[in-house]
Amino acid sequence: MTALAARNLTKVIGDRTIVDDVSFELQPGEVFGFLGPNGAGKTTTIRMLVGLIRPTAGSVEICGFDIRREFEKAMRCIGCIVENPDLYRFMTGRENLQHFSRMLGLDRSEIERVAELVNLDHRLDQRVGTYSLGMRQRLGIAQAMLGSPRVLILDEPSNGLDPAGIREIRELLRRLATERGLAVFVSSHLLGEVELMCDRVAIIHRGRILKDGPVKNLISNRRAMEFKVNDVTRALRVFEQSGARATPPASGDHAVLVAIEEDDAPPLVASLVREGIEVFHARPKIQTLEEMFIEVTGGETVD
């Protein structure tokens, strides 16, 4: 069953269309990346997914329940952090978790379970005001995991975390998806993060989804080998003779991009050497999401 489905979501405020006809689906066990620059409409979309904002048009279904018509049933299936992990700073971590588990009507043992999940059990009795951002992020995930939801929605989960913290969260989310079959929705403006964490990615820009597909496909379509040589002109002739499509480098550079698989590289290197061309290196080059992103958004900066 589809874990989460957004259909033709649109939000218009005044005469500005903030989110424009956005549709996507999440399957259980999948980590879905929602990628876009700041101000692209990511947070507005998330707020519509969790019922904080009423869409101008379109609908959201969570585990088969329409979020407007069956709000309570739909929200039982979901755990989320919208923007920052804002919890009650004047209460302890445990009191925060108790607060939310009371809203769900859960057992106390549930609190220990989620705290263990994010390795926070040792600091649970301190006030959240004394927590670091990383700890608050983990407490945020803990509260989102209360009541064993089927869908996890996290808005920029690595914001403000150090590299170790980012890695920790990445591994946790992957584990939740593969071991428990959770559908995880992660928004981000960091390409590297999405590339490492997600199975599928949608790219949103100015409120519209520009691309949607498995991360692997988006990348493998763009495989190439880079050859660094001393004589570019002669090398290009060699590539042409062997039938490989080569992209000449920018002037002054000696690296040529050739659209071939890694396995086809050794014969090409041999040909180059036979022609007396010096080969400094030959390495696989994968076009990163960043490059792809710049391509699809028309080169607008991503921070």
Added chain:
Amino acid sequence: MLNLIENESLKLLRRRRFLIVVAILFVIMTLVSYSQYRQLRQGRNENWRAELQERIARYENRLRRGRMNESWSRSMRAEMRRLQFYLDRGINPEAPTAPLVVRTFANAAGFLLLPLLISVLGADIVSAENAEGTDKLLLTRPVRRWKILLSKLLTLWMFASITLLTGGALSWLVTAPVLPAGGWDAPMFNGFAFGGDQFHIESVRELPLWKDALIAYGLEWYALIAVGSIALLLSVIFKSSAASIGTMLASLIGGTILTRISPDWTAGKYLFVSALPLADYYTGQLPPYEGMTMAFCITLLGVWAAVAIGVAFVIYTRKDVFG
């Protein structure tokens, strides 16, 4: 719903505001009891008859001199007749006893202090969540928004009631050791009905103090429930604690000043603050505007509260929650 009320109460207590409110009440009641104690010790209440006569004479003089606006002289004349009434019966209306202080607390604190304290306590019960960003978590749970707001309203009402009771209890606890602690059955004269300029002596009822206090506290409780409801609306409208508490305090204080300085602007009687000192009106103090009967005041507060609650629920259940 009980779960939700427990949550809201815990949050309110954890913010430590209630502690501050109790501390303020304690300090004020200590000062009151000290001043009453001094009054008792100095034997000022020995010659209360002379004092009453003097006060009446003073009013008479001022009335004779004239040059004051109509409603001022009207209330002065009424107060004169009230004092004369006590004098004729041989009852000292101001002899301090602990029960009397408890009874007076309903009037003195109900008029501005308790509404202010309740605003400080709860006028940001919704806006604080908005400012701290916690509303995003609160509203993405399988609980409908109207239930969340209802739990907040009920919590506010509960704490308004607790504050009133705490005030009453504190006023007894602080004064009982230094003032005569008995006298719950002392006669109280209330229900002074003012029909225009007439003082109807026949409508005066004599009640034992405890019964009289019960009525005064009941009226004050009703007024505080209305204050809590209006505070809820402001906390829904505004997005920060400071804005909602500030507006609530400003309307309470501003409204009170307005009713005092311009009693000729009769539309002022429809402000909720004009009807707030219910206990005062019950005791016999003249309301600032003509035609403000007890029934009018109670209805007015009820309408204000109902409208505030209605608007608050409509806004809260429909609004888009942005950052």
